[in-house]
Amino acid sequence: MSDWPEPAVDYVQAITDTKILLGQRYAQWSLAGPSLEDDIGGASAAQEEIGHVRQLVRELEGQGRDPDWLNGDREPEEFANAASLDRIDGNWAEYLASIAPTDRAAWYMLDAIDRDDLDGLITKIGEDEYFHLEYHDARLETLADEDPETIQATLEETLPQALALIGPAAHDESADPLYDAGFTDRPAAELREAFAEHYRELFADTDVSLEAVDWDAPPIGEWDETRRRADAGAIAEADVTQISGKQNELFAMN
Template sequence: MSDEWSDSTVEFVQAITDTKLVLSHRYAEWMLNGPSLEDDIGGASAAQDEVGHVRQLIRLLEGQGRESDWLEGNRAPEEFRNAACLDDTSESWVEFLGSAAAADRATWYLLDSITHEEFEGMVQKIGEDEFFHLEYLDARLETLAEENPEELQDVLESTIPDALAFIGPADHDEETDPLVESGFTDRSAADLREAFLSYFDERLDPTAVSLDGIDRDAPAAEEWDATRRRVGSGAISQSVVDSLTGVENEMFRIQ
């Protein structure tokens, strides 16, 4: 077993892992339903990349004593720590893009803030993949902001707050963020939230879409679930868990 991490550190990495796991499923859902062949191929590639990232992160969490089956999804929906904006299957292309863009960027910001030696090299390699994921999502958001501004506005007003909750409370600054205090990360939740919002503000500034209506200080720390990195008790559906674990076709699984 590797050096033991604190409980808050393990849960932090678990949340990143679970979000990437569910995000891979959301990409896969749309890889044959995008508006173009290019989008279908992009979704398939991103789904495969995310699964690869999950495998790397699972190995580290196994080193902290977590069981493989549980990590791979053999648990109740409410035990997943994924970003809340990925809980539901998207009903439209705009909803999918708004959810994926918020979750993927928030997850990358958290992962990139980790300074622990066990993540050296791995984060750099994941970052190379994420560069293309985020560039693709940004380009699609810009197009949607021009073609479907009202729908995109509605979607982002839901997904961005969920992503901010996933990053952490606004009052977790350099002096109070436990992960910064322990030396596991080099940026606080407050710093990451500011970078996240500034990025979307700059991207959307030339368009009719705005984040001005979003509460930039939410959630309140007393309402925030530090384990699941969200507010409330929402979760993915059991059908998603079954899909992630291959329940329907378990008999054909290669051992």
């Protein structure tokens, strides 16, 4: 397996850690959604995210990352997940407005990767993601009608957090190290624009206003390039315990 350019390992790590948490959050909500159909969709998305993680972890191992560390033997602060997934308090609408932009951001980042040896893997992930994102948008549309205040207030927090995962606005064609190294075919600034445009269009004819969203966040000076976020927050210890699977190690197959 050939070496990736240096910043690429952190980039894929952040996508992977975000997907670990997406799988965890989907699973945590998969018995508590408003309808059986929502629960089935959530459970299936959880399984798919775990499948994506399993393959991305193999790639990261190939780049020299420690398997135990990758699989959860680490401190909460060492997870490079999007800040929008740190907590799971709040109601269904808040949950949906947290995972939807995060899953979309992680997919945009994968889609931008330009490497022949990852092509098939990313195409396969995209087959799953199409349905995750379609479901989120369909659900956000109905929630925008039922509970616009909650959706708007949550998105004002989670959209900038998802943007931080994608990368700072300053990472344009001339300044994005991943684009510069040829690992991605679009700089973060371009992904951010496509991302913002998507949500502006989705909510255009609804009571959810995105006027107050800070579309320029985070300032590059506050952005942590390893964890791809702008604050020092982290998931709970209890999340790490569940993710690492240590307590149930006895029942694992391998």
